[in-house]
């Protein structure tokens with residue numbers, strides 16, 4: 001198997017030895033079975049870079065040799081050597097061919113091992129992403145409550161500690177980052193503390209196999225007795241899993257009674273969780289529910305700067321602003337765009353200046369980016385119905401205004417995946433039930449009423465689909 005892998009990467013090694021050595025020295029080949037290639041990377045940045053730039057070729061070569069479609073299963077292993085660190089047992093890599101990597105030393109993004117970036121989480125805790133520490137988290141109005149609450153849960157804040165802390169919000173907005181930051185912080189302040197980090201998905205799987213293997217005692221020991229801090233990611237994934245919910249309910253009670261901190265994340269508010277037992281929802285609301293929202297432009301710019309600094313990228317300020325303007329709704333995508341930019345610059349031996357960033361972004365972004373803000377939707381709706389934004393966002397109950405408002409609320413829910421409380425805040429501080437009602441109403445009218453359908457079609461055309 002190893003030979004197959006070696007053969008598949010031989011071509012890459014020959015093509016760009018410098019680059020190859022830099023990146024592949026930190027990739028570990030773990031096996032290749034049934035078309036699944038198992039690889040380990042030191043961190044997510046290395047993984048993404050290698051994935052994006054080298055693996056298409058490797059995949060293709062493996063496919064040619066085996067006739068199978070190749071899947072790649074990555075895992076992250078912070079203990080692997082960092083890509084920039086030369087390996088002592090090997091001669092230094094040959095100088096890179098001039099045409100392939102002219103400015104590699106200056107512009108290649110050396111994926112910084114956390115050790116290089118100042119604040120280091122010590123010691124490493126299994127299951128925690130080493131980059132997700134408080135020091136790397138940019139605080140803005142969109143996330144300051146969640147951040148303060150996370151600090152408090154970590155025993156570092158001035159805010160009172162809430163149990164549980166329930167962090168919720170859309171995808172890619174920093175929930176997992178905060179969750180892990182709590183773990184790092186407590187882990188280094190109190191090394192003896194037993195921290196359990198688990199996704200709801202993994203909890204479910206462990207639970208199922210514990211039942212199958214008659215290992216429920218061990219399972220309960222792990223989650224109830226030998227756990228001082230439970231960090232559970234993505235609890236919305238417990239939806240519809242009754243038995244797991246039941247088990248988790250008891251886990252929760254045991255920990256809570258013993259005054260052990262519980263931190264949960266979810267992509268929606270507790271009361272919006274589907275197929276989740278009422279008693280769990282109630283418990284999720286016992287402590288503090290803190291949401292993360294889409295960050296404002298200034299925060300997004302600060303995030304891009306922070307990431308560039310962490311990845312030791314030389315990035316012009318205008319480029320940070322350009323990126324933050326182009327990608328508005330999801331920090332993960334923002335990061336992805338930065339990494340793509342860095343990768344392309346590195347391959348082409350270019351500096352990441354405004355001109356370069358524009359050209360890369362222009363080809364990467366869809367011609368009409370989907371509107372990412374409530375304002376965009378409100379504007380389009382007002383335009384269509386010939387109203388002012390202040391009408392639609394305000395309290396006017398006149399029929400035509402109310403209808404436009406309902407349409408705007410519906411479209412925000414549909415396209416921006418806004419939560420009901422969030423919508424309530426935007427639209428004249430309504431409570432979430434009336435907002436929910438508006439969404440349901442337009443949903444029904446869309447089916448039943450041709451006039452409503454044509455309104456919606458027209459507005460959606462304006463917004464671009």
Ligand code: ADP
Nearest residue numbers: 136137138171172173174175176177303331332
């Ligand atoms: P979620 O769990 O909400 O889907 P993540 O925590 O995985 O999102 O965040 C996605 C990416 O965006 C991560 O790499 C994270 O470090 C980054 N990120 C999100 N919010 C921030 C922030 N405020 N400051 C710095 N990085 C952030």
Ligand code: MG
Nearest residue numbers: 175176177233
């Ligand atoms: Mg997450």
